[in-house]
Amino acid sequence: MSQATEIAFISLVPNSNVDDESSDASEVIKSSITTVSGQEGFQAAYYGRHVEREDMLQLVVDWASLEAHETFMKSGTYQPFLKHIQSISTGPPDFFHVHFETPFSRPSSAPVTELVTLYFEDSYNPDDFADNWKKFSETAAKNAEGIRSMASGWSIDDVKHKSLGEGVKGKAFVAGIGWTSVKAHMDYRETEAFKDSVKYLRDGPKGIEMHHVEFKGYRDYA
Structure with missing residues (x-):
């Protein structure tokens, strides 16, 4: 277990x-x-x-x-x-x-934590997304000022989301990213590094949601 x-x-x-x-x-x-x-x-x-x-x-x-x-x-x-x-x-x-x-305690201990959830069809193979996440996360770690740590993983249970269709279940990939502030995250989103790498997040999922929590x-x- x-x-x-x-x-x-x-x-x-x-x-x-x-x-x-x-x-x-x-x-x-x-x-x-x-x-x-x-x-x-x-x-x-x-x-x-x-x-x-x-x-x-x-x-x-x-x-x-x-x-x-x-x-x-x-x-x-x-x-x-x-x-x-x-x-x-x-x-x-x-x-x-x-x-x-990796432990969620790492990003959650930052001043603010970005939670991004990507929703995939049930038939999607998680292995197909591994390289995409690696490219996106490594680019962020290298270029983003104010980033502290990350933790990511796949849902154990099936999940519902409007992007999958009414009553349809799929799987979710969740990433917790610790930042020094919401502003630090928003500033990174304006950089060329983010704009060039966000395509890796969008390749595969049917829907994406993001929010911040202190x-x-x-x-x-x-």
Whole structure:
């Protein structure tokens, strides 16, 4: 069994200021992660709102294995945990799992983390994208000022996305890229190095989504 990282999206109800440490919303998130941290197979957790969408919370949990998370979801603790989370959300979290080749803790420890998700048809062979990602990521590492670290990997479960078609499932490639600031990332996007290499990202996937998160780690408040 290999490590699995849960990538969860939580749509917040209005006025849920999870960044305010004294707010009820912040307490809900922190107590919920404390519950998760007590489960067998838990390794680490990171959370933060999308910079581009303040009503969307990103929760990332490292598990020892996919089975560890599935065991938690089948336990008697899970439904009360879910109800607690939903006290500040518009519905249950959407999530899928990724096997990162390097620890997600590296990019998530940067001041801001870019999360880019590429959606592929189910028939796509991940090996066909390996060279593309290598060219794109090596170009960024060499030319981008303010880049800190990267972690990337493929989804373990099938995923849905509008680019794949209604009700159609495929696979996702997720990259976490740590930056010194959002501005550093945006400045790099204006360079010739980025413009010449972004074609490698666009060759293969049916859809691409990107956003930024300023992550807090479980150990930041535990």
